[in-house]
Amino acid sequence: MAALPRISETEWEIMRVVWGKNPITAAEIIEELSKADASWHPVTAKTLINRLVKKGALGFDQEGRAYLYRPLVSEGECISAVSSSFLERVFGGSLSGLVAHFVEQRKLSPKQLRDLRKVMDDK
Numbered sequence: 001m002a003a004l005p006r007i008s009e010t011e012w013e014i015m016r017v018v019w020g021k022n023p024i025t026a027a028e029i030i031e032e033l034s035k036a037d038a039s040w041h042p043v044t045a046k047t048l049i050n051r052l053v054k055k056g057a058l059g060f061d062q063e064g065r066a067y068l069y070r071p072l073v074s075e076g077e078c079i080s081a082v083s084s085s086f087l088e089r090v091f092g093g094s095l096s097g098l099v100a101h102f103v104e105q106r107k108l109s110p111k112q113l114r115d116l117r118k119v120m121d122d123k
Contacts, residue, residue, distance in 0.1 A: 004073055004081045005055035014048050018058060019075045023068035 007015060017032045018024055026049055033040040049069065052058040057078075060067045091097040099116075108116070 004077055005052075005057045007052070007055070007057060007078060007082075011048055011052055011057070014045065014052060015057060015071065015075070015078070018069055018071050022070040023061065024070075025066050025068060029069065 013033060013036075014029060017029050021028070021032075026046055029049065030040065030042050030045045033045055049058065053060060053069075057071065057073050058069050059072045060069045062068075087093055087095065087098055091101070103116070
């Protein structure tokens with residue numbers, strides 16, 4: 001399998017919209033982004049969409065004058081790649097170090113602790 005494209009934080013916002021609804025036009029992407037954050041500028045969104053096409057994260061089909069965008073990579077694949085990269089960079093690949101850090105730093109509810117124990121017991 002080819003390497004997954006590196007997606008910036010801002011590009012993730014666009015990808016989440018496309019993963020949620022596709023195919024989708026640039027105008028629809030911009031509309032969805034603007035609902036969450038009114039500061040999105042259409043030119044910026046279009047630039048990032050084009051960047052994602054060049055990176056191979058998005059593909060498109062042309063219907064008349066409209067371009068319909070679709071993801072070429074799955075959300076799950078991207079989450080796995082980013083998670084693995086984060087784990088390596090920040091915790092030296094130590095999954096137990098990552099889990100211990102978040103358990104110590106976050107206030108977990110009894111239900112969250114039970115869920116976490118169940119995930120670990122199932123593995």
